[in-house]
Amino acid sequence: MPSLTYAEENYLKAIYHLSDGGKHNVSTNDLSKEMKTKPASVSDMLRKLSDKEVINYRKYYGVTITEEGKKSALQIIRKHRLWEVFLVEKLMFSWDEVHDVAEELEHIKSTILIQRLDDFLGNPKYDPHGDPIPDEFGDVKARPRIPLNDLGLNDSGQIVAVKDSSAAFLRYLDKVGAYIGARIKILDKVEFDGSLEILVDNKKTLFMSKDVAGNILIIQS
Amino acid sequence: MPSLTYAEENYLKAIYHLSDGGKHNVSTNDLSKEMKTKPASVSDMLRKLSDKEVINYRKYYGVTITEEGKKSALQIIRKHRLWEVFLVEKLMFSWDEVHDVAEELEHIKSTILIQRLDDFLGNPKYDPHGDPIPDEFGDVKARPRIPLNDLGLNDSGQIVAVKDSSAAFLRYLDKVGAYIGARIKILDKVEFDGSLEILVDNKKTLFMSKDVAGNILIIQS
């Protein structure tokens, strides 16, 4: 694996995410938006990443991630998610507080550190937002997850992840009492605006907008 | 406290240490040696640190650290040492493995992270090398410590810290069975080369060179 700078790691991770794990092409403008840098800066960075052979770059046609790049990206994601677990499980952070700190911790370079952190945490399979943690070889246990939106009336399932990990969204979920692991059932779907009424843990009913429901990921059952 | 870059933090910490906590003046060449950079680079950096008012810099006459600078340095040292405790106590690192990783972790910017790490570790007062951990206000519980060298024949005491934290030295101590907390007594002092014979925990006798003894710190008793 080529050695990447801090900034290169962040770009590569963004490319991995925006391409949905390498499935699609990513454009300069999309990256520019994601990274909050100007398109010109992105072009510069793409040349560097291409030189290091972690992406395939054809000028004017966007990028795809290489197999090598995917491996590197998955190691960064692994670190990010393990640190998130550490912060929540051991340091009592709430799930809306961990992202920015993990964004820094993910760049600490030490293989042994991550191995031992993984063991210390009991080799967790998912992070606090329900996202799978790649193993040391980059293998990911992907569960099939669908947006809460896609359930029909009277369907039921379990919340397993969130699509949006912003503090604002997570705090909203805390407030209304939606959490990962919660069992839910669709009591009503409003035609007009796509909003839902759901039953949480056979106990509490909850109204939520289409927008919110689209960011909650479910395993149907 | 002014915000410092990664490199600025490392220089400031070096200045703090080389000046023995602000007691002495530090020269450009000394810093250059410590930081493994050229004197020219040090001069550049001193101007920057001076602009941020963490050091007093008089061209050609070296630097002293300001009160503000001392505070900043102590926060970095606090983080470094807390992370070292974490690595040893929780992740099963040995005391000779922690330094380089802590050197990176100390730069993670998050007040809440350090507060919670401190609590998680049970508010330790000393790091794995016996060095005191400054509290959140920068207050340090300094114990009087003397080099093992300075003890006289039949004097006894307890190992509380090491002066040299290099992996080589620490592994040597592991090998011969000297550790922090060990009770020791001077059985013999060789005039010729300053080497010592000591009794460890009333059990095991140990020979060590003057050089080694000078890097072991003791509280006499």
Add this chain to the structure above:
DNA sequence: TTTATTTTTTAGATTAATCTAAATCAATAA
């Protein structure tokens, strides 16, 4: 108290990561 030596600073480059402004390419629309 001159001269020589050592230390320190300045000048001028380089690399990484960013920016703005200008140029260029590709896709779309007439």
Add this chain to the structure above:
DNA sequence: TTATTGATTTAGATTAATCTAAAAAATAAA
């Protein structure tokens, strides 16, 4: 199929952290 538009790249700067080589200042030696 050409013109327009929007996306992307290139050119030229800037800031941070380093370097080498040269100049200047302080210290030590004669």
